Amino acid sequence: MGKSISVAGLSAWYGDQQTLQSIDIELKANTATAVIGPSGCGKSTFVRCLNRLHETVPGARMEGRIELEEGDLCRMHPVDVRRIVGMVFQKPNPFPTLSVFDNIALALRLSGVRRRSELAERVERSLRMAALWDEVKDRLRHPATALSGGQQQRLCIARALAVEPEVLLMDEPASALDPVSTLRIEELIRELKSRYTIVIVTHNLQQAIRVADRTAFFLNGELIEFGDTSEVFEHPRDRRTEDYISGRFG
Amino acid sequence: MSRGRASRWVDIGFRGTAAVCSAMPLVLLAAILAVVVAGSLPSIRYMGWQFITGITWNLGNLYGAISVHGGVRAPAGASYGALVFLVGTLASSAIALVIAVPVSVLTAAVLAYQVRGPLQSLLSLLVELLAGIPSVVFGLWGILVLAPWVGRQLGPGIAHVLGWVPFLGGAAGTGLGLLSSGLVLALMIIPIITAAVRDLLMQVPRLYREGGFGLGLTSWEVLRHVCLPIVREGLIGAVALGWGRAMGETMAVLMVGGSALNQLPENLYSPISTMAAVIANQLDSALTDASHMAVHALAELAALLLVLTVATNLVARLLVNRVGRSTTVPGVRV
Numbered sequence: 001m002g003k004s005i006s007v008a009g010l011s012a013w014y015g016d017q018q019t020l021q022s023i024d025i026e027l028k029a030n031t032a033t034a035v036i037g038p039s040g041c042g043k044s045t046f047v048r049c050l051n052r053l054h055e056t057v058p059g060a061r062m063e064g065r066i067e068l069e070e071g072d073l074c075r076m077h078p079v080d081v082r083r084i085v086g087m088v089f090q091k092p093n094p095f096p097t098l099s100v101f102d103n104i105a106l107a108l109r110l111s112g113v114r115r116r117s118e119l120a121e122r123v124e125r126s127l128r129m130a131a132l133w134d135e136v137k138d139r140l141r142h143p144a145t146a147l148s149g150g151q152q153q154r155l156c157i158a159r160a161l162a163v164e165p166e167v168l169l170m171d172e173p174a175s176a177l178d179p180v181s182t183l184r185i186e187e188l189i190r191e192l193k194s195r196y197t198i199v200i201v202t203h204n205l206q207q208a209i210r211v212a213d214r215t216a217f218f219l220n221g222e223l224i225e226f227g228d229t230s231e232v233f234e235h236p237r238d239r240r241t242e243d244y245i246s247g248r249f250g
Numbered sequence: 251m252s253r254g255r256a257s258r259w260v261d262i263g264f265r266g267t268a269a270v271c272s273a274m275p276l277v278l279l280a281a282i283l284a285v286v287v288a289g290s291l292p293s294i295r296y297m298g299w300q301f302i303t304g305i306t307w308n309l310g311n312l313y314g315a316i317s318v319h320g321g322v323r324a325p326a327g328a329s330y331g332a333l334v335f336l337v338g339t340l341a342s343s344a345i346a347l348v349i350a351v352p353v354s355v356l357t358a359a360v361l362a363y364q365v366r367g368p369l370q371s372l373l374s375l376l377v378e379l380l381a382g383i384p385s386v387v388f389g390l391w392g393i394l395v396l397a398p399w400v401g402r403q404l405g406p407g408i409a410h411v412l413g414w415v416p417f418l419g420g421a422a423g424t425g426l427g428l429l430s431s432g433l434v435l436a437l438m439i440i441p442i443i444t445a446a447v448r449d450l451l452m453q454v455p456r457l458y459r460e461g462g463f464g465l466g467l468t469s470w471e472v473l474r475h476v477c478l479p480i481v482r483e484g485l486i487g488a489v490a491l492g493w494g495r496a497m498g499e500t501m502a503v504l505m506v507g508g509s510a511l512n513q514l515p516e517n518l519y520s521p522i523s524t525m526a527a528v529i530a531n532q533l534d535s536a537l538t539d540a541s542h543m544a545v546h547a548l549a550e551l552a553a554l555l556l557v558l559t560v561a562t563n564l565v566a567r568l569l570v571n572r573v574g575r576s577t578t579v580p581g582v583r584v
């Protein structure tokens with residue numbers, strides 16, 4: 001089951017340039033939260049803090065508290081954090097040297113799943129959850145790079161789900177995909193949110209409306225507005241939110 | 251009009267020069283191969299296959315009568331069996347690789363991923379400086395520092411702990427021998443392999459590494475299961491590069507090898523000689539051979555070494571091509 005995350009005073013830097021200004025936000029369990037805002041406002045930085053990927057960038061650092069039931073993510077070992085908080089990236093990035101099967105099985109093997117039957121079962125379950133099983137079940141041994149872009153992205157989702165995270169971060173997961181693949185991914189997100197806490201960054205406001213229960217609007221590294229998606233889009237409280245969603249800037 | 255004609259001549263000249271220059275590597279390789287093969291023909295006729303199966307290397311009585319043997323002239327009692335040197339070359343370069351490859355890959359990963367800024371530049375500079383140390387300096391250091399340490403501490407230590415493993419037991423002697431040669435060669439090729447692998451690893455797109463991190467893999471797991479497979483082709487090339495260098499290295503192994511003659515290595519500490527070292531070491535006396543057979547034998551040794559290094563590189567290339575065809579890896583080559 002998903003878990004809620006409460007973020008308090010989260011700031012982030014690249015070198016001396018501050019990109020997040022003391023963000024406070026509550027991400028509720030088993031909901032999908034959309035993160036919107038103009039390019040460069042810190043959306044990616046925000047989600048990358050949530051799984052401690054931010055700090056792998058040379059010169060980057062972060063401050064603040066990110067509380068999960070397990071405790072403060074900032075105090076846990078990053079490897080443990082990333083098992084709980086999975087991530088899907090903007091560009092599909094399956095491991096190019098591995099087969100479809102091994103792309104999913106790698107992390108499972110490394111976390112100690114040895115039995116073949118169990119591996120096969122968990123790979124199948126993840127592929128089914130990512131709505132990819134029927135398309136690749138005869139091609140499990142093929143290189144992952146032989147799949148289409150949309151299939152590769154669903155493979156990446158399956159790969160993230162296989163390690164059984166509680167939170168799933170998605171940074172513009174459909175921006176590199178065609179409209180049909182995009183709709184499939186959105187469908188998938190609506191299904192998955194009953195079981196995972198999902199944070200999805202998107203530039204597509206319609207997409208936010210279609211998939212997200214709640215929406216957060218970022219501007220220049222600050223959280224400007226956060227609330228139920230319908231509220232944010234229909235009755236924004238802040239002028240800047242209104243300007244952004246009505247297309248007046250961004 | 252006249253200017254047009256002049257520039258046409260310049261162009262023809264340029265193209266001619268370019269053609270000559272681009273043919274140069276091939277011409278040079280063919281010329282060198284031709285010289286060493288032609289030089290070794292008498293020795294090939296004299297020794298036949300025994301050149302690579304025999305272990306007795308004896309220039310014969312250089313001041314006595316010259317005997318005629320199967321139509322070729324050689325000093326009485328001369329025998330050129332190069333197996334000892336062949337084994338010495340292969341064994342010392344293999345030990346060097348076993349040590350150098352893991353060390354180089356880990357150092358390269360640190361340089362490419364773990365350090366940055368001035369520290370990265372500094373460490374990279376150090377690695378490149380190490381590559382520039384003349385091999386005679388390595389040899390001297392090997393004689394003065396490394397060999398005594400191998401003879402007194404490392405050798406007995408290994409023999410004590412792993413003595414039950416064939417080839418690892420036995421007396422370490424003076425320390426001049428196979429193990430010291432392998433260690434010195436390892437030090438000499440580590441900078442070469444490290445620099446090549448570092449450049450390969452830096453070309454791995456960050457996206458793939460983040461994919462690994464995002465799944466909760468450790469830095470080591472990402473290196474082992476994501477980055478290294480992506481650069482596999484180039485890695486094989488880098489190892490072949492280091493291997494070729496180790497087999498051809500002359501001065502340092504001449505100094506620390508212990509100059510074995512007519513005796514195959516019995517264990518890790520035995521004295522050895524490599525093909526390159528023997529050529530350098532024996533050329534002087536070979537030149538006093540009135541029948542010239544000794545020089546021909548050294549030429550055959552050189553031909554064998556050349557074939558071996560070229561073959562290593564070709565096999566590596568073939569491996570690389572086969573790997574490259576079977577998957578659609580965005581591979582990166584040296």
Ligand SMILES: Nc1ncnc2c1ncn2[C@@H]1O[C@H](COP(=O)(O)OP(=O)(O)OP(=O)(O)O)[C@@H](O)[C@H]1O
Nearest residue numbers: 014019037038039040041042043044045046057203
């Ligand atoms: N690796 C980096 N090094 C230095 N600065 C960076 C780096 N990545 C991002 N930044 C800067 O941090 C700020 C926020 O970037 P971020 O990628 O979080 O924006 P974003 O909202 O995701 O934008 P987009 O919608 O274009 O993806 C930008 O000003 C950007 O220039």
Ligand SMILES: [Mg+2]
Nearest residue numbers: 043044045171
């Ligand atoms: Mg972004």
